[in-house]
Amino acid sequence: MNLPLQSLRTKTKLLSSPLQQIQPIKWNIQLRELSKPGQYQQAITLYRQMLRSGATPNAFTFPFILKSSAALSLPVSGAQIHCHVIKSGCQSEPFVQTALITMYCKCWSPDTAYKLFDESPKSWELTVCYNALISGYVQDSQFSNGLLLFREMRSRGVAFNAVTVLGLVPGCTVPTHLELGMSLHCSSLKCGLNSDLAVANCFLTMYVRCAAFELARKLFDEIPMKELITWNAMISGCAQNGLGTEVLDLYRDMELSGMQPDAVTFVGVLSSCANLGAQKVGIEVEEKIKRYGLKFNRFLKNALINMYARCGNLTRAQAIFDEMPERNLVSWTAIISGYGMHGHGEIAVELFDEMIKAGIQPDRTVFVSVLSACSHAGLTKKGIDYFDSMETNYGLKPGSEHYSCIVDLLGRAGRLQEAHKLIESMPMEPDGPVWGALLGACKIHKNVELAELAFTKVVNLEPTNIGYYVLLSNIYTMAGDLEGVMRIRVMMRERGLKKDPGYSYVEYKGTTHLFVAGDRKHPQIKNIYTMLAELEELVKEDSGLLKEERNDQAIAGVHSERLAIAFALLNSDDLGKDILVIKNLRICGDCHVFIKSVSKILDCKFVVRDATRFHHFKCGECSCKDYW
DNA sequence: CTAGGGTTAG
Known part of the structure; x- marks a missing residue:
């Protein structure tokens, strides 16, 4: 009696799935293999194949595919998958929910993720959800929301673990949040999380980025088995804070300890060579890069261009730039600022125009390079034109760093009053470098009156920067105002400022x-x-x-x-x-x-x-x- | 077959 129906079922099965892959489990197992770093794109392709073949994704499928979509930060396909989840009725499956929350967090929509989390408050794996949300908010630069969630988590009695810390602490890498980060460090130690190397690396990064070097060093020395990332965290952190000699010392120690550096290490070391002008070390690093087969790494090429340019070897910097098959904004910025620093403003502006022609969108940093190139080379009109074009042509709001370039530019050209007026018209509060640029221009053009005004402003903003005192004192000396020189000396003594030995x-x-x-x-x-x-x-x-x-x-x-x-x-x-x-x-x-x-x-x-x-x-x- | 993490340039 059942026979016709059964045969019909078998027939349909065969028809709809000639490869007999209707069962999701086979797809799921393949998906699991592909949802790993470097293969996420293939995972997505496989998922599309799966849908086309007529197989229905299930509660085991979604976590894998959502993970891939999240890893590639594909909000559109992520939302599509969310629709599939609802269609297949899996939306209340715990693992699927968690995966959805994670996906939205990684696709820069932590609020959507939070809504999902909030609308279906379940008791399972709260820690995992909180972890995903906290790191989502922190990475979306909403540290305060991340912190709020962390506090909520603790007041609800939800246990936190290493992953929670790793999500939250990256938000403490600015000095204003350091104290908070330190208390987190204490709680982590109490919970025995210090044995997790990733946690230690994370706090290490926090300390170096906050310029708390003694604390960083102490933590670093206490780590018995240093990983590559431990060294890199220390080296890049010091490099970003301009501690060049410390970086070179660390690099030597690292080699002595037998640890092989990688591209991340070299980027930090090269940036320090650039700051120190240590070309010899830079050349050694370039040799190593070749030996390690890293010479096609674009991060490293840009770092090398910057290093050679700032060590005075413009020829080599240009050669590396020319050899690059694909130049990005950073490559152009490095070479433009290189020419600018060496007084070749004309070449710098030519390169800038060439970059625009190549279809590269400029950003605020490359404008700083081209504006200061104009100012060093006396290309006043060109510089002003670029400054004006920032907002009108590229929608970039000039920051105070751009204003200080233009004040410098006008000032060097002797247009001091214009420079002063520009400062008065700034939409934001002028900072030290802006007034400092005016002060420097006053020295060139011997304007004592305006210099005194600029000095009052700049010393108010940066009372301990000795350079400005020296500058005004030199202006007084040039004007033959020895009383003025004395006044500055007294002022410095009163403020406990010692002349720095040049x-x-x-x-x-x-x-x-x-x-x-x-x-x-x-x-x-x-x-x-x-x-x-x-x-x-x-x-x-x-x-x-x-x-x-x-x-x-x-x-x-x-x-x-x-x-x-x-x-x-x-x-x-x-x-x-x-x-x-x-x-x-x-x-x-x-x-x-x-x-x-x-x-x-x-x-x-x-x-x-x-x-x-x-x-x-x-x-x-x-x-x-x-x-x- | 089931989710959450640390280090890269101008």
């Missing part, structure tokens, strides 16, 4: 030699001073330039760069060929006059790097367009 360093034959003004620790110091005395004599005879020497030393101290130059000349084999890069944070007028003169007398080249750019000295001229 320092310079030279990388010579792979070692960095540091010279602090007045320091006599260098092994060759006797010869250096003899050489320096000779040089100063020659320069005086040459043009009498040093007679104009102003009494800057009162505050700025003895010139450290002269020691560096004397050292280099003492050790140089071939003056004409050697290009020497000297790093000096603050270059003053006397420094310019002296180096120009030496380069003329001895017919040699010098490259000097200050905080923002390079000065190329040759035959008594300097590449920078400043009016010292």
Whole structure:
């Protein structure tokens, strides 16, 4: 009696599924294999095949496919899958719910995820749901919501674990949240979570990013079995905070400990080489990159371009840039700022235009590079045009960093009143660098009155930045206002500010030699001073330039760069060929006059790097367009 | 066959 019906069933089954894959379990098992890093796209393709074949996804299918969709951050396909979930009536299955919540969290909709969670408050696996939500909010830069959930979780008596901490702590990587992060660290220790290396790495990242280096170091030293990520967290954190020498030390320690660095390590090390101007180390790293087969890594290529440009080797930076098959915004920014720093503003703006033609959308950072390139090269009109185009053509609101570029640009061109007016018209509160740029321009154009105004503002904002005191003092000296110089000195003493000893360093034959003004620790110091005395004599005879020497030393101290130059000349084999890069944070007028003169007398080249750019000295001229 | 995590550039 049942026979006809049964045969009908068999027939339908065969018809609708010629490959006999109607059973979801087979698909599910394949999906499980594919929902792993690197294969998520294939998992999605497989899911589509599954639907086309007529198989119905079930409660085991959805967690896998939602995970893949979440990992690729595909909100559209995620929402589609959500529809399939409802269609197949799986929406109240616990694992499916959790997977849905996770998917929405990873697709930047933590609010949707929270609604799902809130509408169906079930008792299962609350920890997992909370973990997903907390990390979702934190990664969507809604740290306070993440924290709120964490507190709710605790007040409901839901247990938290390592994953909770890993979700929440990345929100504590700004100094304002450090204390909170530290209390989290304490609770984690009490719960015995410190044995989880990922948790330790996470807190380590928090400490270095908050510039709490003693705490970071302590934690780092306490980790007995350091993983690659532990080293990387420490190295990148220090690199991002400008602790270049610490990074190079860590890198050596890492190699000594036998741990193999990877691309992430090299990125941090190269960025520190760029900051320090340590080209020799940078070259070694490039060799290693080749040896490890990482030379096609784009992160590393950009880091190399930046490193060479900031070590003064523009040729090599350009070569790497040219070899790149695909350049992104970061590559263009690195090469543009490289040319800008070396005073080649024309090339920088050409490259910028070329980048726009190539269809790359500029961002605020690349505008900082191109604007400062214009300002260093005296391309006033061009710079103003770019500044105006930011908002009109690209919808980018200028920030105070762009305003300070334009103030610098107008200021160098002598348009001080315009620069002042621009500051007054800023939509946001002007910060230290903005007023500082005006102050610097006042020095170039000898405007004491405006300088005093700018100084009052900037010192109010950055009371401990000694550079600004030195700047105004130099302006007073130039104007012959010795009373003013005294006033500044008294002000500094009252505020407990000591003049920082200017320092310079030279990388010579792979070692960095540091010279602090007045320091006599260098092994060759006797010869250096003899050489320096000779040089100063020659320069005086040459043009009498040093007679104009102003009494800057009162505050700025003895010139450290002269020691560096004397050292280099003492050790140089071939003056004409050697290009020497000297790093000096603050270059003053006397420094310019002296180096120009030496380069003329001895017919040699010098490259000097200050905080923002390079000065190329040759035959008594300097590449920078400043009016010292 | 079932969910949640730490380190990359200008």
